[in-house]
Amino acid sequence: MSEHERETGLFTGSVLFGGLWSDGEVAELLADRALIGAMLEVEAVLAEAGEAAGLVPAAAAAAIAATARGLDIDPEMLAAATARDGVPVPALVQRLRRAVTGEAAGFVHLGATSQDVLDSAMMRQAGQVLAVIDRRLAGLVARLTALADAHRATMMAGRTRGQIALPVPLGLRVAGWAAPLIRHRRRLDEMKPRLLVATLGGPVGSLSGIDPGAAARLEAAFAARLGLTLPPMPGHAQRDGLAELGSWLSLVAGALGKIGADLLIMARSEIAEVRIGGAGGSSAMPHKRNPVRAELLVAAAREVAGRSGVLHGALIHAEERDGAAWTAEWQSWPAMAVVTAAALNHADGLLDDLEIDAPAMQARAGDGVDRGSADRFIDRVIAEAALRDGRPSDGRSSDGRSLGGRPSGGKLSGEGEDA
Template identity: 90%
Template sequence: MSEHERETGLFTGSVLFGGLWSDGEVTELLSDRTLIGAMLEVEAVLAEAGQVAGLVPAAAAAAIAAAARGLDIAPEMLAAATARDGVPVPAMVQRLRRAVTGEVAGFVHLGATSQDVLDSAMMRQAAQVLAVIDRRLAQLVARLTALADAHRATMMAGRTRGQIALPVPLGLRIAGWAAPLIRHRRRLTELQPRLLVATLGGPVGSLSGIDPDAAARLEAEFAARLGLTLPPMPGHAQRDGLAELGSWLSLVAGALGKIGADLLIMARSEIAEVRIGGAGGSSAMPHKRNPVRAELLVAAAREVAGRLGALHGALIHAEERDGAAWTVEWQSWPAMAVATAAALNHAGGLLDDLEIDVPAMQARAGDGDDRGSANRFIDRVIADASHADGRLSGEGEDA
């Protein structure tokens, strides 16, 4: 089993199926090597924060930070110990202690526990992954709103409950694909401060053994140097942030699945209002053009939604730390992130190759040209996208 298979699930890491389910950019951000590097950076920052708090001598902090940032630990070096300990941090800390000399080793990992290091490192990874996903969302929204604007006058048969209803502009349907994605970008800016938090609580979440005033300086400096939010208290057994992340990923994947489901119907042979380019071939029927990318959007939405239940189940963290529930998180949210990122790539490719048969649409719509408030709704979505993009990029009104 490959490194990515172990980390993000069988099909997201499979060489054979990776083109369907995986995403190279996001998978690399969640790789074992990237995680080890993030954990070592947490140890470096912990030593530097300890110096600011008066807990670690300056020379020791500098030595630990340099050693942590200079270590190259292959995942294979920690694999056996991780299987034994249930977490890679103890073996990694041992290697870091051996990399420094004398009394300096006693200041390595000062005041922290394994969960502090792993949780904080994973939040650094999550921040990078979410930046990639948000960038792709912005690009997809821009393309969808432009397409909606271009097809204001393209009338098609609106359908409700699988039956032809009244004519409706294609642009309105496409605006309906874009609207939830715009809201999801806003939701992301709202949830990030709750999710991207530093964890530093020590053995039982109370930073025991450290003077409270020094501990306050330590955790504030630790969070600031990692670029993470400082929560009111360490969240060793409070996992709502990751559950919210999973919910958000499922919302995004579900919105993409809606696009895929609509296009699958529109591309049906007996409807043929669109043609999906780059379609897959059949081993038995050479005349077929299978709508693979649209199918993948639906499949990814179902995959991500299925994993959400496991992540919500991990909310039940007993007492001050729960290894069983904690372990479930490692398998769930990275796989959900990879599948969602892959779906965004497929959605972009789908739009690249999409052929819209305007005459076929308008023929089925008949002579009806009553657009009602469709143009106004399309305008609102386009304006909402522009406003959201300005706010999210720091332009426009102050938040």
């Protein structure tokens, strides 16, 4: 079993079920060795920040940083102590101190507490994971907006409350899949400064034992060197950042679940408006083509939504540090990130293999050709996606061609009715 296969929960870490629930790239970023490496980097940066603040001699800071960055600690070496202490940092610091020679050992972990190291390390990991998820979201949005553009005139039966309502373009439904994903990318931009923060508060969150002026220099240098935001105060007992991360992952997974739920209906035998390639087989009914990837999008949304409640429960964080609340976070958000990343891969695979039966859709839509404002709405979604990626916000490419692939009149902002 590889390192990442032991991480982040029963199904995400299972060899048997890993193909359904896990994602190798993200799980590797969250593996034990990756976390240990991130904690050692925090200790290296802490020593360097201590030098910048005038608290650690230059020679000692250099020795600690070099040793921390070159130290290889096997997770098994920390397992027993972690079970005893409830956190891996004390044993890690002990090993680092032993590896640092001479007087420099006395400056290891200066002013910090275990939560400072683990929280800061996890936020470094979270930044890497979110970069992967955002990259995949960007790719999926690009594919969905292109699909929406290509099917502006493909009419299908619109359905409300499970019943056929009025004809609607397939492109509008697909644009509706893309629109929340674009918003979630914007939410991520807004969330990062609140979430990806450095934590340095010492034993009770006051950086006690360090002169306030030196402490200010220390925390500023610490955050800057880690590439994290410096919050107004250490968030040892303020866990809204991780709760917001859980909500965001649930929003992303839920938007993907909506795509899966729609495709499950569209692929039903008696509807058959789409066919999902790469479908799974049945042990008893060889004629079936089970829409496994679409099912997994729905299941992943439910799984991530359920785990988000744990992170919201951890907001009830008593006094200056609450081990019961804090430790509940460690299993939850990494598993949610892995499942969300896996769902993004499944969504991409769905689009690879999706076969759209336009004649079947048109037959059920009847003679309806009224697209109403659908084209305008599709244009807006395409323009929003372009704006998020830094392209012109008017829905046109740099050469003036409509990103929707056709002449675009009127306004895309929602003002006026001439588009």
